[in-house]
Amino acid sequence: MGRLRQKGKAGAAKAYITRSQATKKLQCSLADFRRLCILKGIFPREPNNKKKANKGSSAPTSFYYAKDIAYLAHEPVLKKLREHKAFAKKLSRALGRGEWSSAKSLEENKPVYKLDHVIKERYPTFIDALRDIDDALCMIFLFASLPSNPRLPPSLIENCSRLAAEWQLYIMHSRSLRKAFLSIKGVYYQAEVMDQTITWLVPYQFTQNIPSDVDVRVMLTFLELYQTLLGFVFFKLYTDAGLVYPPPLDLKKDEGAAGVGAFTLQDASSSTAAAPTKSKKVVEVEGRQISGKDVYQTIKSLASTTPDANGAPDDTTMDSEPTSREAEEEFILQPSKSDPQPAAPLTTLKSLETLPQTVNTSLFAPYTFFLSRETSRPMFEFLVRSFGGRIGWSATSGKGSPFDESDESITHVIIDRPIVESSNETLEERERRSRRKCVQPQWVVDCINAGKILLEDHYAQGKTLPPHLSPFGEYEGAYDPTALALGEKDDMSVDGDSASEDEDEDAVMDEPESAEAAVLKVVAAAATDSDADLRAAELAAEAAGVDPALFEKEVKKSRKKVKSDTNEDAEKDMNKMMMSNKQKKLYEKMKYSQNKRNQERANLEAKREQIQKQARKKTKIARD
Secondary structure, three states: OOOOOOOOOOOHHHHEEEHHHHHHHHOOOHHHHHHHHHHHOOOOEOOOOHHHHOOOOOOOOOEEEHHHHHHHOOOHHHHHHHHHHHHHHHHHHHHHHOOHHHHHHHHHOOOOOOOHHHHHHHOOOHHHHHHOOHHHHHHHHHHHOOOOEOOEOHHHHHHHHHHHHHHHHHHHHHOOEEEEEEOOOOEEEEEEEOOEEEEEEEOOOOOOOOOOOOOHHHHHHHHHHHHHHHHHHHHHHHHHOOEOOOOOEOHHHHHOOOHHHHEOOOEHHHHHHHOOOOOOOEEEEOOEEEEHHHHHHHHHHHHHOOEOOOOOEOOOOOOOOHHHHHHHHOOOOOOOOOOOOOOOOOOOHHHHHOOOOOOOOOOOOOOEEEEOOOOOHHHHHHHHHHOOOEEEEOHHHOOOOOOOOOOOOOOEEEOOOOOOOOOOOOHHHHHHHHHOEEEOOHHHHHHHHHOOOOOOHHHEOOOOOOOOOOOOOOOOOOOOOHHHHHHHHHHHHOOHHHHHHHHHHHHHHHHHHHHHHHHHHHHHHHOOOOHHHHHHHHHHHHHHOOOHHHHHHHHHHHHHHHHHHHHHHHHHHHHHHOOOHHHHHHHHHHHHHHHHHHHHHHHHHHHHHHHHHHHHHHHHHHHO
């Protein structure tokens, strides 16, 4: 006879635990429990049967895995939170008694916890951490743009700004930026770092306010985790690139609102050479002074004189040339005895480096840009420098500009204001302006997304811009507004006489096409109706001058199409009958969203046709 199962001590009642039970078990407050769950990545679960999991009660509550709560019980952060609770009690008691010296001593020995072990637990490899920094970057850039207040200290905002600048510096140095999109929420960027696609959002430089209904404490807990994560990631990225981390900050440029330009990238090898040498550790062994360098040289000599399998000494040393390292990277595949098929070749770093580069990371290298004062300097400085271009700005936009407006090497001016003719313009200024091309800010982003330099004429100052499309991909069959832009360009390239001739031809061709279309609609409707309707359609076709053979052919096509549509609908109904209720609901949702997208596309296409007709009428009236 098996063991008897007691109610509430087995199954779902044992596997799940409520939030109130978890806080009692961990002996912590609800705020500390939320912080622990955010830091450790533990979230509520949904049991299959809430009544069984709650031991017969049907009251609404949040459930967690009992194993997760047991895992939290041994967390070092929980111990530090308990110590902080005791510290707060002692500090309030000392302040209440007026014991200022003890209160100062308590404040100096305040318990502080670190999240290094949490990062190592949640992200075992560097690629895992790199794959999960999208939300971290969005949060960092958001808090970097917020004003400081009692809930957000200035040191926190400053640290977020520093992390945001370090990320932008690395992207510009490594030329990792791939796409950008100007949206209503902000600017979407997409970079490719170590074969990982990273997308983040940067808000526009407007005055930001924190809504009162937003729980800032939860966001600050996430921010605390993200700051530690980005510190690890940035240190690894900078070290692999041979750069010093953190990059040095020029305080004078930072005070002058230089932004990213206040940080300087330094080579790690040059900085270590210039740094003062540390005192060497010397150990006395049998009356002799032995340093770490002597030990290293001894190991090196032993490695160089180690005989190989044939008894000959191995000449390879630790300081081998790069060619030997590349040779070591080549893997020799051994044939398998169990599997006679040849194995696929292994991918090495050398083979990855030989692959052709599909992205032009030096897109703006031949050009020099100058920013007008109404454009956003941090945004376009990041975009242009990420693709190898040089950029400058006026002194009113901040310090750190490599050149001023009078530089002769400027090829493009990014300007976002209407054309205003200045009466006091000198001859030199007029010649300089004629040599430069004034483009609107959208031109830079569209060139990056297109992967090539677009024509500046369509983005000239004061012109109506072409559609700005998202480069992140749309669903298949989505509405493409570029067809309108291409049509307008074709119309502009044709002179007035040829355009009028085309319009006359279109007007001549409209009548038979509309008559034939009307007859075909009647045929399609009559194919499914009675013989009287078919006879009426035949008389209408005869009155319109349609060939009887063509009419019979269209009737057969319409009936065949109606029959096939009926068979498809019957087949779909049969398939739906074989589905479960859950599958039917999912199918209905899919069909609803598909029909909605088709309807949106049809509405946009109808608007486009209406705009084209109005444009044709205006041009015809203006010509007459």
